[in-house]
Amino acid sequence: MLERYRDLLPVTDRTPMVSMGEGGTPLLRSRSIEKDLGLKALYFKLESLNPTGSFKDRGMVLAIAKAVEDGAQAVICASTGNTSASAAAYAVRHGLKAYVIVPDGHIAMGKLAQAAVHGADIVQMAGSFDDALTVVRDLATRHPVALVNSVNPYRIEGQKTGAFEIVDELGDAPELLCIPVGNAGNITAYWRGFEEYFRLERASQRPQMWGFQAAGAAPIVLGHPVANPETIATAIRIGNPASWTQAIDARDRSGGRICAVTDEEILDAYHRLASEEAVFCEPGSAASVAGLIRQHREGADLSGKTAVCIITGNGLKDPDTALGVQANIRRSEADIASVERALGWS
Incomplete structure (x- = not known):
């Protein structure tokens, strides 16, 4: 890209x-x-x-590349999930440390798992995403980390x-x-x-x-x-x-x-x-x-x-x-006749 x-x-x-x-x-x-x-x-x-x-990967590949260009050693973001997953992955590709702040109880587990498995340091913060973004924007001015939320123009x-x-x-x-x-x-x-x-x-x-x-x-x-x-x-x-x-x-x-x-x-x-x-x-x-x-x-x-x-x-x-979707699943014994009955074919 x-x-x-x-x-x-x-x-x-x-x-x-x-x-x-x-x-x-x-x-x-x-x-x-x-x-x-x-x-x-x-x-x-x-x-x-x-x-x-x-879609976060489109912006993250550029934001983290520019952070590396500027000499950053670590990145930080607030996230409802997708940003954290993307930031953590692209940080790994560039050898950077990723810090992620997420609203406690307000993130889908699949996304949190992605950030975790990529080795990000994760803080689950009380409050909303908006609260988390306010905090990370302040942290990025106090510490040597690059902010990679969408407030980053890249x-x-x-x-x-x-x-x-x-x-x-x-x-x-x-x-x-x-x-x-x-x-x-x-x-x-x-x-x-x-x-x-x-x-x-x-x-x-x-x-x-x-x-x-x-x-x-x-x-x-x-x-x-x-x-x-x-x-x-x-x-x-x-x-x-x-x-x-x-x-x-x-x-x-x-x-x-x-x-x-x-x-x-x-x-x-x-x-x-x-x-x-x-x-x-x-x-x-x-x-x-x-x-x-x-x-x-x-x-x-x-x-x-x-x-x-x-x-x-x-x-x-x-x-x-x-x-949570109602699945159309039926059980059967391990023989053809039972499977045919379960399928409604006999």
């Missing part, structure tokens, strides 16, 4: 071009939901197939390459880009990427940016911070997004919208993606699809439009949600 788009990224001859194969994620065409919504085409951008299972620069890839594969920008909104760095990054390609005449249009927050963690929708955000979508359980202003700018300049979806709508989209599209994602990812479905239900005319939904993280990140 760094090599492919180096002419559009802030890299120098001193930037270590260490990669784990991030970027180049597929655009999967919908086989079911597209028809239900009357779209010309619907694609899922499977950022869940990045090396650590989320994170946004790396993540904008997702927009480049969409245009490169489709031949132009889609009419609609649907994306979950938590800390709001990703909607900021995608809009920057589409704008840059448009200015370079590599795209003839820019999409409307449709961002979706969980109803229990929807500060941008409500117009004020949420002190105690709550949602099953832990990746976007954020009450005071660091990139709030930039997300509003992306929404307004694109003629888009930022709306809320309920946990029930998120889980419905989560199940539909898995059972109808063969896409297993974490609940936060499903917010992009849940939001698109809700907009159609509320009267948005999608006919003739191409939409791309960003699938931000892998379903294995949040095994508890997956294990």
Whole structure:
């Protein structure tokens, strides 16, 4: 990714071009939901197939490379999960120490396990993600550690390459880009990427940016911070997004919208993606699809439009949600006749 788009990224001859194969994620065409919504085409951008299972790798590869370029020996982040997993992995590749601060009880275990197995020092802090981010921003000014949250501008620069890839594969920008909104760095990054390609005449249009927050963690929708955000979508359980202003700018300049979806709508989209599209994602990812479905239900005319939904993280990140699905499992004895009966074939 760094090599492919180096002419559009802030890299120098001193930037270590260490990669784990991030970027180049597929655009999967919908086989079911597209028809239900009357779209010309619907694609899922499977950022869940990045090396650590989320979109965070796009920004982290650049943020940590630049930290190494600047002489850093350690990195630190606050995280709801995916950032910690990515930071810990890329720190290992560069031989750095990773420090991770997570909100106690508000992180999916799959993500915490990733950071732990990569050897990060982890502190589970009382309070919310927003509290943790406030603390790490202060720590980064007091100690010799590089902050690699999305307030680090290199994170946004790396993540904008997702927009480049969409245009490169489709031949132009889609009419609609649907994306979950938590800390709001990703909607900021995608809009920057589409704008840059448009200015370079590599795209003839820019999409409307449709961002979706969980109803229990929807500060941008409500117009004020949420002190105690709550949602099953832990990746976007954020009450005071660091990139709030930039997300509003992306929404307004694109003629888009930022709306809320309920946990029930998120889980419905989560199940539909898995059972109808063969896409297993974490609940936060499903917010992009849940939001698109809700907009159609509320009267948005999608006919003739191409939409791309960003699938931000892998379903294995949040095994508890997956294990809550009612599985169609039956027992049988160890013989053909018993298995046939269990299958309903006899």
